[in-house]
Amino acid sequence: MTANDRPPSRAPSRRGAFSWRRLRALSWKETLQIVRDPSSIAIAFVLPVVLLLIFGFGINLDTSRLGIGVVMEDGGAPARRFAMAIEGSPYVRPVIGASRQEMQTRMDAGEIRGIIVVPADFSRKVLRGHGGAVIQVIADGAEPNTANFVASYAQGILQRWLAADPRGLAGPASAGITLEPRYWFNPTTVSRNYLIPGSISVIMTIIGALLTSLVVAREWERGTMEALLAAPITRTELLLSKILPYYVLGMVALVICVLIATLLMDVPMRGSMLVLFVPASLFLGSALGLGLLLSTVTRDQFDAAQSALNAAFLPAALLSGFIFEIGSMPAVVQAVTYLVPARYFVSILQTLFQAGHIWPVIWLNTLFLLLSAIFWLGFTALKTRRRLDG
Numbered sequence: 134m135t136a137n138d139r140p141p142s143r144a145p146s147r148r149g150a151f152s153w154r155r156l157r158a159l160s161w162k163e164t165l166q167i168v169r170d171p172s173s174i175a176i177a178f179v180l181p182v183v184l185l186l187i188f189g190f191g192i193n194l195d196t197s198r199l200g201i202g203v204v205m206e207d208g209g210a211p212a213r214r215f216a217m218a219i220e221g222s223p224y225v226r227p228v229i230g231a232s233r234q235e236m237q238t239r240m241d242a243g244e245i246r247g248i249i250v251v252p253a254d255f256s257r258k259v260l261r262g263h264g265g266a267v268i269q270v271i272a273d274g275a276e277p278n279t280a281n282f283v284a285s286y287a288q289g290i291l292q293r294w295l296a297a298d299p300r301g302l303a304g305p306a307s308a309g310i311t312l313e314p315r316y317w318f319n320p321t322t323v324s325r326n327y328l329i330p331g332s333i334s335v336i337m338t339i340i341g342a343l344l345t346s347l348v349v350a351r352e353w354e355r356g357t358m359e360a361l362l363a364a365p366i367t368r369t370e371l372l373l374s375k376i377l378p379y380y381v382l383g384m385v386a387l388v389i390c391v392l393i394a395t396l397l398m399d400v401p402m403r404g405s406m407l408v409l410f411v412p413a414s415l416f417l418g419s420a421l422g423l424g425l426l427l428s429t430v431t432r433d434q435f436d437a438a439q440s441a442l443n444a445a446f447l448p449a450a451l452l453s454g455f456i457f458e459i460g461s462m463p464a465v466v467q468a469v470t471y472l473v474p475a476r477y478f479v480s481i482l483q484t485l486f487q488a489g490h491i492w493p494v495i496w497l498n499t500l501f502l503l504l505s506a507i508f509w510l511g512f513t514a515l516k517t518r519r520r521l522d523g
Contacts, residue, residue: 150367151367151369156373156377159371159374160377163377164378167378198226198460198461199225199226199247199279199282199283200244200245201219201225201227201228201245201246201248201286201287202229202230202235202236202239202247202249203216203228203230203248204231204233204236204249204250204251205229206251206253206255207253207254207256207257208256209255209257210256211256211259212255215251215255215268218290218291218293222286222289222290225290228244230248233248240271240317243494246272246273246283247270247271247283247287248269249269249270249271249287250268250269250270254266255268269315270284271315271317272284272317273317275327275483275488276327276458277326326400326401326487327487329394330479330486330487331454331482331483333387333390333482334449334453336390337383337386337413337478338475340379340420341379341416341417341419341420341421341445342420342423342424342445342446343424343445344379344382345376345420345424346425346427346431346437346438346440346441347428347437347438348375348424348428349375349425350428350432350434351434353433354434372425372513375425379417379421379424380414380418383420383421387409391409394486401487402485402486403485403486403487403488403489404490405485408485409481409485411499412477412495412498412502415499415503416478416506418509418510419509420474422506423441423444423509423513424445427440429513429516448473448475449473452466452469452470452473453470453476453478453479454480455479474505474506477502477505480494480498481495481498481502
């Protein structure tokens with residue numbers, strides 16, 4: 134019998150066409166693993182203890198060199214000397230603006246944290262000595278602690294200016310000069326209105342990165358990965374079966390978090406859930422890709438969990454702006470925060486909860502999340518190519 138007379142082999146190829154039936158079966162298998170695996174329960178109870186330790190011992194909410202806009206509507210001598218006092222403060226980085234509208238735009242974009250407005254009649258009222266001179270302080274109340282710093286720094290600048298006025302340019306009515314603080318986005322300055330949106334990003338990081346970091350490693354430890362490699366499934370089917378159940382879990386957790394925040398904790402939600410859906414999906418894509426990558430590389434659940442804790446959870450909690458003010462970090466650390474997807478998701482969450490649809494902020498951060506999701510999911514597929522197809 135020649136080679137041409139031999140019957141063709143009927144062995145199934147591992148590089149077969151994509152099958153939705155196989156994908157559904159693999160996804161259902163992974164869903165059952167989520168329900169039965171005790172490590173998922175352990176993560177749900179152990180991580181809150183870790184969070185309490187971080188919040189109790191590792192948080193410093195002090196800030197310095199706050200960016201504060203200064204609008205000088207008055208050009209008189211008392212107003213100019215007060216502006217010099219602002220520029221001489223070691224705690225403030227003044228940004229001089231021509232109008233309130235310009236400063237409002239900058240505060241919407243997060244460039245400054247407050248605005249000090251010296252009204253047009255300030256010098257006249259001070260020099261006439263009849264009192265009633267008002268300096269308006271507008272603070273970004275979306276971050277209550279920072280807003281209180283803005284008001285306190287402005288009050289301190291005023292007191293130092295009045296105390297160091299040897300020529301008496303403050304006038305006899307200096308004691309009647311008052312500050313009029315206003316807080317935008319979070320008028321009540323309730324801290325949970327700022328903390329709850331940021332904490333959602335940490336919760337989704339836990340679900341996306343930490344839980345998926347155990348997926349492939351668990352298959353290797355239990356000896357089931359060889360069976361999956363021998364099965365007639367494609368790389369796309371295997372990866373999607375590991376991603377889709379955790380994606381659904383993450384989106385359900387997002388809905389639950391928003392409902393609890395708005396209905397139980399009275400946190401205002403000024404944006405739309407439909408708008409939040411897209412960046413949340415992209416953020417989950419980044420977290421899922423990173424978790425699967427760590428799981429594929431380590432092949433050990435303990436090592437994968439530790440890697441995910443250091444590579445995903447801690448950066449999301451400490452370098453996203455959720456706890457610490459990024460502007461107060463050293464320049465090197467600020468540069469590192471641009472690589473943390475949670476930074477962009479926290480910005481979107483706080484914008485939608487506190488201010489609503491500020492589209493330049495939402496679209497720019499969504500773009501970075503898209504690039505991050507493409508990178509992590511693509512890199513994960515690249516690293517698993519040889520094990521699944523080769």
